[in-house]
Amino acid sequence: MNINWYPGHMAKTRRQLEEDLSGVDAVIELFDARAAASSRNPDLEAMCGGKPRLLVLGRADLADPAVTALWQKVLPGSAAVNAASPGASKAVLPALRKLLAERIRRDTEKGQAGRPLRVIVIGVPNTGKSTLINTLLRRRAAKAEDRPGVTRSRGWFSMERGFLLMDTPGMLWPKFEDTRTGFHLAFTGAIRDEIMDTETLAARLIDTLEALYPGALGGRYGTAGGLEALAERRGYLLPGGVPDTGRMALALLDDFRAGKLGRISLERPE
Ligand SMILES: Nc1nc2c(ncn2[C@@H]2O[C@H](COP(=O)(O)OP(=O)(O)OP(=O)(O)O)[C@@H](O)[C@H]2O)c(=O)[nH]1
Numbered sequence: 001m002n003i004n005w006y007p008g009h010m011a012k013t014r015r016q017l018e019e020d021l022s023g024v025d026a027v028i029e030l031f032d033a034r035a036a037a038s039s040r041n042p043d044l045e046a047m048c049g050g051k052p053r054l055l056v057l058g059r060a061d062l063a064d065p066a067v068t069a070l071w072q073k074v075l076p077g078s079a080a081v082n083a084a085s086p087g088a089s090k091a092v093l094p095a096l097r098k099l100l101a102e103r104i105r106r107d108t109e110k111g112q113a114g115r116p117l118r119v120i121v122i123g124v125p126n127t128g129k130s131t132l133i134n135t136l137l138r139r140r141a142a143k144a145e146d147r148p149g150v151t152r153s154r155g156w157f158s159m160e161r162g163f164l165l166m167d168t169p170g171m172l173w174p175k176f177e178d179t180r181t182g183f184h185l186a187f188t189g190a191i192r193d194e195i196m197d198t199e200t201l202a203a204r205l206i207d208t209l210e211a212l213y214p215g216a217l218g219g220r221y222g223t224a225g226g227l228e229a230l231a232e233r234r235g236y237l238l239p240g241g242v243p244d245t246g247r248m249a250l251a252l253l254d255d256f257r258a259g260k261l262g263r264i265s266l267e268r269p270e
């Protein structure tokens, strides 16, 4: 995939993140349960150093529950959530307290019980970082929208119960290990559609679904096959009766992202 998908502002985002990471007590790394390998920035591991880190598989409501369970097995202590639902707090807050138990104990010893605990939320674009923060705060404090690149600069949010949360812009890394990573990031909405040809993307999604969840396309559209067949079946036709594959490609990507093709996970632990 020879595309320029690493936006110019990412280098700045990275520098800022490095600086911010040094000043926090813990890290929440949020990634997408449907692509739980590809949606993790490989640079973050080293950047987080030894900071206590909670791994959170977001969009678990859209992922295949059996596959999410496999991921949680290889990532002990991780949480799987729908970041937009209040249930996310119930999974994340106790896990955070557990992660910070040692820190809380030391603060208490030093007579600093109740000192705010600084937690940074990091991850690739559009994984639900701002949404998770809003759920934890129980108010719409951080701007969240259904496209990558919404949060442009980092910011602190004060939460009752002793936490300070930092929202950060999504961070990508300069080179994919393989094209699969790029496609899966695009399917799940972490990189902007405009940087790739939509029909190429949708055609690849069709191949991926046919291999992993045969029946998913048929279940939604009443037929399998390529973009043309799907467009015909849906009645997406251009003048002269030509299948409107461009419109179908957009509809397919939207349907996948909204979970309308079923609960689907593109990646399993190796
Ligand atoms: N179904 C579902 N939707 C989610 C979940 N988490 C986030 N979303 C939706 O995903 C979209 C992106 O959420 P944001 O919170 O803006 O994502 P972000 O990580 O802050 O994105 P950037 O700031 O662009 O990096 C929003 O439309 C959310 O409602 C989830 O767990 N399940």
Ligand SMILES: [Mg+2]
Pocket (backbone or CB within 6 Å): 129, 130, 131, 143, 144, 150, 151, 167, 168, 169, 170
């Ligand atoms: Mg955001």
